[in-house]
Amino acid sequence: MSEEIVAEELIKIYRTKKGRKKEEIRALDKLSFTANKGEIFGLLGPNGAGKTTTVKILSTVLMPDSGEAFIDGKSVVREKEEVRKVIGVTFTVEKGFYNRLTGKENLVYFGVLRGMSFSDARRRADELLDLVGLSDDKNRLFEEYSLGMKAKLAIARTLMHDPPVLILDEPTIGLDPIAARNVRKLLAELRKEGKTILLTTHNMREAEELCDRISMIDRGRIVLSGTVDELKKFVGGKVVVIDFLSAENRVQWG
Numbered sequence: 001m002s003e004e005i006v007a008e009e010l011i012k013i014y015r016t017k018k019g020r021k022k023e024e025i026r027a028l029d030k031l032s033f034t035a036n037k038g039e040i041f042g043l044l045g046p047n048g049a050g051k052t053t054t055v056k057i058l059s060t061v062l063m064p065d066s067g068e069a070f071i072d073g074k075s076v077v078r079e080k081e082e083v084r085k086v087i088g089v090t091f092t093v094e095k096g097f098y099n100r101l102t103g104k105e106n107l108v109y110f111g112v113l114r115g116m117s118f119s120d121a122r123r124r125a126d127e128l129l130d131l132v133g134l135s136d137d138k139n140r141l142f143e144e145y146s147l148g149m150k151a152k153l154a155i156a157r158t159l160m161h162d163p164p165v166l167i168l169d170e171p172t173i174g175l176d177p178i179a180a181r182n183v184r185k186l187l188a189e190l191r192k193e194g195k196t197i198l199l200t201t202h203n204m205r206e207a208e209e210l211c212d213r214i215s216m217i218d219r220g221r222i223v224l225s226g227t228v229d230e231l232k233k234f235v236g237g238k239v240v241v242i243d244f245l246s247a248e249n250r251v252q253w254g
Contacts, residue, residue, distance in 0.1 A: 002036065003036055004035055004037040004071065004072060005034065005070070005071050005198055006034050006035075006069060006070045007034070007054070007057075007058070008068045009030040009032050009068075010030070010032070010057060010068075011026070011030060011031075011064060011065045012053050012057065012064050012065055012220070013025065013026050013065050026219075027053040028053055028064070028220040030067070031050065031054060031067070031217070031220055031221060031222060032222065033225065036196070037164075037194075038195070039191070039211075040187065040188075040191050040197045040199055040212055041212065041213050042199050042200075042201060042207040042210065042211035042214040043198065043199070043200045043201075044201055044215070045200075045202060045216060046202050047202065049219065050217055050220040051200040052091070052169055053220075054217075055091065055169045055200060058198070059084075059167055060076050060080040060084060071083050071087060071165055072086045085161070086163050086164055087163050087165045087167055088159055088161070088163040088165070088166045089166075089167045089168075089169075090154045090158050090166075090167075090168045090169060091169050096110075097142050097150070099143035100143070102138060102139050102140060103137060103139075103140060103142060103145065103149075104126070104129060104138040106157070107121070107125035107157060108125050110157050111125060114161045116161070125138075125160070128156040128159050128160065131159075131186075132152040132156045133152060133182070133186075134152055134153060134156070137149060148175050148179025148180075148182060148183070151172065151175055151179065151183050152182070152186065154171070155168070155171065155186060155187075159190075164195065164196060165195070165197075166190065166196070166198070168199050168200070170200055171183055171187070172201070172206065187199070187210060188210065212228075213227050213228075214226065214228065214231060
């Protein structure tokens, strides 16, 4: 199985200044992992673990201080434009959408920005709205959408240019259980179509349900990796608690 996403010892340091005191926060600390073609790969960890920083680097929004990453064989450091052609990225559900445009109009707008003709963008938007279950709501204003509908539209937007790789930063966060389940069903269907999906989440059960392989991240480092079955075997029927940063961020499996 070929490797679609490769991260090699990524380091990212945020430097802040409080008065005369300078501080360094090491968001990523030699982070390495691979995601194979056609799988859902989960990056599991609490807030502040480095998930969003990883997504920003893989999507060429942020440069690493050192290390390298490749998507479809293309360097996120040296081949940014080529990388952007093969990825679809979602950071937050509502970011970038226009409240006074309909769901379809939003998709058409972003399709044209991607270089599609108006007619092709309209046709592709209709296809995707049907795929994500929003055909009946395509002419409603975005501001009237529920959180679940917005999450589906965000995924549709990532698919407008039909990229082979999707990078989704906590796509179900803030959704009610039914809406979250619908989004998970959609992601499972996209995997069947051959998409490679990198999914960040802090939800162990979501990762277990969706992901072919999982890497647990804490303080910018991978602390445990494997398939769901391998991780279950590692647990060995016992309750394992991984204490991420603080008591409220604990992740339990078992």
